[in-house]
Amino acid sequence: MYTYETLLAAITVEGGREVHNPATGELIGRVPTHTAADVDAAIDRAEAAQPAWAALSDEERVGYMNKIADAIEANAEALAELLSREQGKPLNGPNARFEVGGCVAWTRVPAGTPLPVEVVVDDGETYAEMHYRPLGVVGAITPWNWPMMIAIWQIIPSLRMGNTVVSKPSEYTTLSGLALNHILNTVLPAGVLETVAGAGDLGARLVESDKIAKIMFTGSTRTGKKIIEASSGNVKRLTLELGGNDAGIVLDDVDPKAIAEGLFWGAFINTGQTCAALKRLYVPDSIYDEVVNELAAFAAQMPMGQGLDEQNVLGPLQNEMQFNVVDRLVESAKASGARVVMGGNPDRDATGYFYPTTLIADIDPANELVTEEQFGPALPIIRYSDLDEAIRMANELEVGLGGSVWSSDRDRARAVAARVQAGTVWINSHGTINPFVPFGGAKQSGYGQEFGVAGLKAVAQPQVIQG
Known part of the structure; x- marks a missing residue:
C-alpha cells in the first residue's frame, strides 16, 4: 500500500x-x-x-x-x-x-x-x-x-x-x-x-x-x-x-427551495469543470426571482479554497487557460448589462486560479456566457415566459451532451425531456451518471x-x- x-x-x-x-x-x-x-x-x-x-x-x-x-x-x-x-x-x-x-x-x-x-x-x-x-x-x-x-x-x-x-x-x-x-x-x-x-x-x-x-x-x-x-x-x-453546454429547464410548478441544492451541484460539481455540468439555466418569469434567490442562498454556504483543507468543497480552476476563459465570458456578461447576483470579482493578483462562485441573472440569451461553454463556476440564468421558447433556446446550440428538466410533475417533465436534444436528459437532477446506464452525446x-x-x-x- x-x-x-x-x-x-x-x-x-x-x-x-x-x-x-x-x-x-x-x-x-x-x-x-x-x-x-x-x-x-x-x-x-x-x-x-x-x-x-x-x-x-x-x-x-x-x-x-x-x-x-x-x-x-x-x-x-x-x-x-x-x-x-x-x-x-x-x-x-x-x-x-x-x-x-x-x-x-x-x-x-x-x-x-x-x-x-x-x-x-x-x-x-x-x-x-x-x-x-x-x-x-x-x-x-x-x-x-x-x-x-x-x-x-x-x-x-x-x-x-x-x-x-x-x-x-x-x-x-x-x-x-x-x-x-x-x-x-x-x-x-x-x-x-x-x-x-x-x-x-x-x-x-x-x-x-x-x-x-x-x-x-x-x-x-x-x-x-x-x-x-x-x-x-x-x-x-x-x-x-x-464539449457540452448543457441546458436546464425549470418548469413553473417547482418549489424553488427544494431544487436549489440539486441545481447547485448540477452546475458547480468539480467547480463547474465537468463536461455534463449544468451550464445554462432557463427559469420561468413566475418563479424566476425565487429560484435565483434560493440558489444564491445555497451557493453562499459552499466554501471554496485549497483542496487539502477538509472543509472546502470547491477549489480553483485547474489551469490559467481555463481561468481566462471563465473570466472573459463573465466580463462579457457584465459588459452587456446582465445582473451579477454573486461572484464575478476574482482577485487576479492572488496565488492560485480561484474564480468565485458566480451567478449571472437577467442575461441576454445570445450572450457569450450562454452560448459558449464556460467550464467553470459561473452560471447564467435566463428568464423565459413561454415554455416552447425555452425548449427552442435549449436546443439551438450545436452541442447536446446532457440536459435537465425540473418539475414536481414527473409526467410533465418527461414530456418536456423528450423534446430536449441531448444524449441524456435528467429529471430533477443533472449529471448524475451511473455505471450501469449508457452515456454519450448528441449532435456535436x-x-x-x-x-x-x-x-x-x-x-x-x-x-x-x-x-
Missing part, C-alpha cells in the same frame, strides 16, 4: 517537466515528456501483449478487473491526495475522494456485467449468433477535469473485452494519470496497459497509428473533429465524448456510448456467426 509520498516517488522523474498545484503554485513533482518514438514503442509493447491477453478467458480477465478495484481501494487516500494537489479539487464533497471511489465503481461494474453470446435468429431455418471480439490496441486520451475516473471509463471496458491499452493522460494532470496507471500495473501483466506522457502531439500519434484499432477521447469538439479527420485513413473506430457533443453493456460492446468488434 502506498502513501502519497511513496506513490509520488514511484512516478516522478529527475529533470522532467514541473507540475505545480493550481491552488498554491507549489511544485509537486516532475513528469516525463515522451517522444513520438516512445509512443511507437509503447504501441508495439501493447500490440505484442494483446494476443495473450485476449487468449485469457473472460472469467480470468474479470478476475484481473476485481484485483484492480481492490488495489485502487487499498491506495485510495494516496491517489486522492495526489489528485487534489495536481487537479485542485478538494478532498471532500463530490471531488477527489469521490472520484477515486468512482474509479472503483467503474471497475467493478464492467467486471460484473455479463455479455453472453446473443442468439439473434433461431427460427428453425436460420441460426445466427452475435459475438463480441477484441479489437486489438485501444488508444485512451484522457482530459484534466476528471483525470482518474475518465481514464478508468476508457481503460477497464477495453481490457475486459480483450484489448490492450495505450493511455495518454492530459498534460495538465499527468501525475494523476501516471499514478492511477501505476496502481493498475501492479496487477496487470506487462504491456497490457502502457502510458505515454506529453502534449497533444502524442495523442495525434496514437490517432495516426495503424496499430491502434480504436481511439477513446474525452475533450473539446474542436479536437474531436481533428481526431475524426486523422482517423479516416484507416477507418479507426472512435468513441468521442466532446460526440458519438458512441460508454457504461453498461453498450460501453462494453463499444470496445469490441461485433461478429455474426450464422449457420
